[in-house]
Amino acid sequence: MSGYSPHTAQDIAAMLAAIGVGSIDDLFAHVPAKLRARAAIALPAGLSEPELLRDVGALAARNAGASGPAVFLGAGAYPHWIPAVVDQILLRSEFATAYTPYQPEVSQGTLQATFEFQTLAALLLGLEVANASMYDGASATAEAVLMARRLLPGRRVIWLARALHPHYRATVATYLRGLGDVEVREVPFAADGRTDLSALRAGLGPDTLCLVLGYPNVFGVVEDVAPFADAVRAVGALTITATAEPLALALVRSPGASGADIAVAEGQSFGLPVSYGGPGVGLFATRERFVRSLPGRLVGETTDAHGRRGYVLTLATREQHIRRERATSNICTNQALCALAVTVYLSLLGRHGLASLALANYRAAHLAAARLEAAAVALRFPAPFFNEFVVRAPAAASAWEALARDGVVAGFPLGRWYPELEGNLLLCVTETHPAEQVDRLVDALATPVPAARAAGG
Amino acid sequence: MLDEPLIFERGSPGRVGWPLPAAAGEGVAELPAELRREDGLAGMPEVSELEALRHFLRLSQWNYSAATTLYPLGSCTMKYNPVVNEGLARLPGFAALHPLVPETLAQGALELLAALEAALAAVSGLDAVCLQPAAGAHGELLGMLLVRAYHVDRGDARRRVLIPSSAHGTNPASATLCGYAVTEVPVDARGLLTARAVAAAMDESVAALMITNPNTLGLFEREIEGITAAVHARGGVVYLDGANLNAIMGIAKPADMGVDVMQFNLHKTFSTPHGGGGPGAGPVAVRAPFADYLPVPRLVRRDGALAWTEDAPKSVGRLRAFYGNFGILVRAHAYLARLGGPGLAEATRLAVLNANYLRARLRGTYHLPYETPSLHECVFSDRNLQDYDVHTLDVAKRLLDYGFYAPTIYFPLVVKGALMIEPTETETKETLDQFADAMLAIAEEARRDPARVREAPHSTRLARLDETRAARRPVLRWRPGRPSNAGESA
Numbered sequence: 001m002s003g004y005s006p007h008t009a010q011d012i013a014a015m016l017a018a019i020g021v022g023s024i025d026d027l028f029a030h031v032p033a034k035l036r037a038r039a040a041i042a043l044p045a046g047l048s049e050p051e052l053l054r055d056v057g058a059l060a061a062r063n064a065g066a067s068g069p070a071v072f073l074g075a076g077a078y079p080h081w082i083p084a085v086v087d088q089i090l091l092r093s094e095f096a097t098a099y100t101p102y103q104p105e106v107s108q109g110t111l112q113a114t115f116e117f118q119t120l121a122a123l124l125l126g127l128e129v130a131n132a133s134m135y136d137g138a139s140a141t142a143e144a145v146l147m148a149r150r151l152l153p154g155r156r157v158i159w160l161a162r163a164l165h166p167h168y169r170a171t172v173a174t175y176l177r178g179l180g181d182v183e184v185r186e187v188p189f190a191a192d193g194r195t196d197l198s199a200l201r202a203g204l205g206p207d208t209l210c211l212v213l214g215y216p217n218v219f220g221v222v223e224d225v226a227p228f229a230d231a232v233r234a235v236g237a238l239t240i241t242a243t244a245e246p247l248a249l250a251l252v253r254s255p256g257a258s259g260a261d262i263a264v265a266e267g268q269s270f271g272l273p274v275s276y277g278g279p280g281v282g283l284f285a286t287r288e289r290f291v292r293s294l295p296g297r298l299v300g301e302t303t304d305a306h307g308r309r310g311y312v313l314t315l316a317t318r319e320q321h322i323r324r325e326r327a328t329s330n331i332c333t334n335q336a337l338c339a340l341a342v343t344v345y346l347s348l349l350g351r352h353g354l355a356s357l358a359l360a361n362y363r364a365a366h367l368a369a370a371r372l373e374a375a376a377v378a379l380r381f382p383a384p385f386f387n388e389f390v391v392r393a394p395a396a397a398s399a400w401e402a403l404a405r406d407g408v409v410a411g412f413p414l415g416r417w418y419p420e421l422e423g424n425l426l427l428c429v430t431e432t433h434p435a436e437q438v439d440r441l442v443d444a445l446a447t448p449v450p451a452a453r454a455a456g457g
Numbered sequence: 458m459l460d461e462p463l464i465f466e467r468g469s470p471g472r473v474g475w476p477l478p479a480a481a482g483e484g485v486a487e488l489p490a491e492l493r494r495e496d497g498l499a500g501m502p503e504v505s506e507l508e509a510l511r512h513f514l515r516l517s518q519w520n521y522s523a524a525t526t527l528y529p530l531g532s533c534t535m536k537y538n539p540v541v542n543e544g545l546a547r548l549p550g551f552a553a554l555h556p557l558v559p560e561t562l563a564q565g566a567l568e569l570l571a572a573l574e575a576a577l578a579a580v581s582g583l584d585a586v587c588l589q590p591a592a593g594a595h596g597e598l599l600g601m602l603l604v605r606a607y608h609v610d611r612g613d614a615r616r617r618v619l620i621p622s623s624a625h626g627t628n629p630a631s632a633t634l635c636g637y638a639v640t641e642v643p644v645d646a647r648g649l650l651t652a653r654a655v656a657a658a659m660d661e662s663v664a665a666l667m668i669t670n671p672n673t674l675g676l677f678e679r680e681i682e683g684i685t686a687a688v689h690a691r692g693g694v695v696y697l698d699g700a701n702l703n704a705i706m707g708i709a710k711p712a713d714m715g716v717d718v719m720q721f722n723l724h725k726t727f728s729t730p731h732g733g734g735g736p737g738a739g740p741v742a743v744r745a746p747f748a749d750y751l752p753v754p755r756l757v758r759r760d761g762a763l764a765w766t767e768d769a770p771k772s773v774g775r776l777r778a779f780y781g782n783f784g785i786l787v788r789a790h791a792y793l794a795r796l797g798g799p800g801l802a803e804a805t806r807l808a809v810l811n812a813n814y815l816r817a818r819l820r821g822t823y824h825l826p827y828e829t830p831s832l833h834e835c836v837f838s839d840r841n842l843q844d845y846d847v848h849t850l851d852v853a854k855r856l857l858d859y860g861f862y863a864p865t866i867y868f869p870l871v872v873k874g875a876l877m878i879e880p881t882e883t884e885t886k887e888t889l890d891q892f893a894d895a896m897l898a899i900a901e902e903a904r905r906d907p908a909r910v911r912e913a914p915h916s917t918r919l920a921r922l923d924e925t926r927a928a929r930r931p932v933l934r935w936r937p938g939r940p941s942n943a944g945e946s947a
Contacts, residue, residue, distance in 0.1 A: 005807045007885075011886040015886060018814055020817065024809070029830075030679055030830050031705075034713075038713050039802075041579055041707055042798060046800040052791055056548075059568055060551050060565055062550070062568070075557055085509060094517040097730045099523075099535060099734070103862060104924075105920070110734065112463070119463075130933075135592065135777055138777045139777045171776060174602065174752070174773055174775055175634075177635070178602065179636050244778075252488065253491075253492055253494050257495065273553060275551065276551065276556050277780050278736075291931065300927040300928070303923050304923070305920040305922075323626075325629035325632065330627050331594055333724065346502065347474065349475055350503050351498045353473050353477065356480060363482030366486070409559070412557050
């Protein structure tokens with residue numbers, strides 16, 4: 001016997017007798033013999049738990065983990081401190097090993113926490129309603145575009161800011177592949193790092209469906225959303241903001257207050273480790289009048305048979321298990337446990353902790369930027385930024401891998417995503433970066449890299 | 458003390474739950490005023506760390522879960538989620554690994570992903586695997602995008618997808634999301650799809666058949682080889698919804714059945730915790746002719762080291778940021794390594810034994826709409842209880858009183874009042890007996906005291922919840938100073 005099955009030989013014999021068959025093989029007798037004959041799985045025998053810990057632990061040890069190099073990477077995944085209480089709650093089996101709360105009477109924990117998550121997401125994004133979560137920020141952005149298409153059928157032009165994270169743009173394009181009735185166009189960014197408002201204005205028209213802005217954008221720059229939203233509204237279209245670093249929203253004007261009709265975000269910053277890019281969680285909020293076009297699960301408040309307050313999955317007539325091919329989305333399983341992490345995290349940090357942490361990030365990044373400027377490493381864009389910024393550092397950018405091996409991952413070489421930004425690095429500085437690491441970053445970028453090393457990188 | 462208010466109704470103005478040292482950098486120029494948030498985050502919680510801990514611990518106690526009770530939710534495969542895997546996913550080498558570090562600093566993670574790709578290829582018999590989808594439905598979407606890309610690349614854009622009447626609702630929703638029209642194919646009196654019905658529905662406008670095998674009734678599609686041949690004969694693609702893979706590991710490989718593209722649900726078959734509704738993971742496996750269309754980035758081996766590449770001109774693109782729900786993939790890898798090939802086959806055999814044992818214990822009392830042999834789950838209906846005006850929903854709610862979660866109810870749609878029970882292989886015979894005894898007791902109660910069943914649950918913290926009210930007047934969030942929906946009369 002291997003794995004996690006509890007059956008003794010006596011159990012099996014008694015169960016077969018109750019079923020009325022002679023062997024377990026008999027239960028598969030109706031499966032074509034030809035299939036059964038070829039079905040052995042060519043994988044080695046199973047491991048004991050100590051062997052498993054050894055083997056998987058060895059794989060983990062081959063990665064740059066917490067005690068490795070100084071990593072100044074954001075670009076869609078952000079390192080932040082995580083209060084110990086968050087993981088204590090995530091490890092509660094009652095949350096972790098439940099399914100989607102189909103039986104509300106014995107799922108009130110998940111349901112109430114999700115109701116709280118919806119409230120927190122709506123508050124943070126400055127809109128009226130939010131759903132129970134999406135897969136991540138990028139797929140939430142794609143679902144937001146699909147929702148706009150449902151709200152404004154017949155309009156065909158989707159404007160994506162070039163300064164929207166490239167993974168988000170690519171995901172939108174993938175989701176639209178099967179739908180022939182829309183086309184994607186790109187709004188360039190201006191010399192200051194912000195999306196070019198006049199370029200967008202020139203392209204807006206009665207066929208415009210929506211605009212998607214990164215907020216902050218992929219360069220860490222805080223866009224001024226309001227004039228974009230005004231221009232988009234003037235042609236009857238919808239403004240969508242997509243936030244990869246949601247901590248910024250504790251400092252910058254909320255998407256809703258800036259005129260966004262739909263706001264999505266990646267929630268990983270709030271209590272989830274970067275975990276090689278997943279799982280994170282998509283936040284999705286909109287205006288009350290659009291609620292029946294929302295994708296995904298929704299939890300609503302109600303009462304039980306005795307009039308006591310409780311929570312249930314609701315407005316399911318939008319969803320795939322009821323409407324099938326007419327559903328607003330095919331999503332069912334989303335990221336509930338990650339949404340719980342966000343809920344616990346935002347509860348702990350709260351109104352005041354969140355504001356101070358956002359300010360701490362803003363200041364840490366600006367202090368690091370000032371130190372780099374003092375060391376003659378120029379900022380690429382003058383526009384206001386949050387905790388990420390771009391520097392011109394051609395030598396360091398071409399020696400990026402060599403620098404990483406030496407202990408400093410100097411942000412992300414933007415030329416890989418933007419050929420026009422070859423030689424520029426996107427740097428992220430948060431509350432997790434001690435002064436000593438920032439010193440190493442400044443040294444790494446300010447010191448000319450020998451040509452031989454650069455070529456080796 | 459047994460009640461727990463919303464987190465927003467706890468705490469006191471000015472309270473901070475998790476203080477941090479004051480931010481350095483007093484002299485830094487502030488963000489321009491016109492870009493600053495103006496509401497001061499009003500409404501956000503103001504609670505202490507202990508208040509928050511108590512709040513969420515209390516909520517956790519209001520959930521039934523697979524770790525605390527049998528959770529026989531059909532088609533969801535709520536098997537034991539090994540505790541050891543939680544620690545593995547949290548190792549700093551995985552959890553603190555940024556997705557954009559140079560690949561040279563992530564070789565362990567990449568080796569794990571390569572091993573998982575290879576293991577899923579071995580289980581399915583298919584040629585290439587993509588780990589990017591975040592859930593089963595995300596995998597279905599990818600599958601349909603691959604089907605579409607495959608046909609379009611051949612200059613043969615097709616417009617319809619065939620789906621059996623017993624299919625999951627995600628199947629038609631996923632097909633529609635890719636611009637396909639859905640044609641439903643009926644199942645026969647045995648609950649099975651026939652090669653003849655599929656052949657009759659096939660023509661050159663059909664891009665693919667989406668099939669689940671065993672189907673949602675828990676029945677193996679014994680004509681599967683003829684069905685897939687009928688699809689291939691007209692140039693169609695066979696897509697397998699792998700939700701029920703737990704029934705066929707080591708019994709029948711999807712590739713041998715004629716499947717071209719399929720998704721796995723790692724949170725079902727491979728034991729990653731479902732989290733109350735995710736995160737899951739829905740990798741997709743394909744036959745070689747479809748590999749060119751798989752999403753980017755792809756994992757490749759160069760000079761002995763693993764790396765990501767975006768060089769795939771025919772790729773459908775990206776489904777999400779980065780590479781997938783990596784933390785979930787770590788858990789699935791650990792499960793696969795712990796069980797090994799023989800262990801997976803054993804898991805399937807015992808899952809089927811457990812389901813058939815429950816079927817044997819309950820048949821005769823509960824109506825079994827299909828006599829066809831079933832595999833990992835069995836579907837009953839409420840027909841025998843109709844005379845007492847007791848219905849599937851009532852049985853489900855009464856089970857909660859006995860300490861069990863409920864089966865999947867009213868699905869599949871081809872059975873009126875369906876009760877779909879999937880015990881999984883990790884439950885003991887004693888637990889199955891307790892569950893069967895509860896089901897039999899409820900049937901007896903339905904005869905003697907039907908009101909007791911109709912008004913269930915009685916022992917849970919809340920009684921039956923009013924779902925109609927929730928939908929009629931949606932209250933989807935807390936608001937400061939709002940009247941509680943609960944306090945108002947209907």
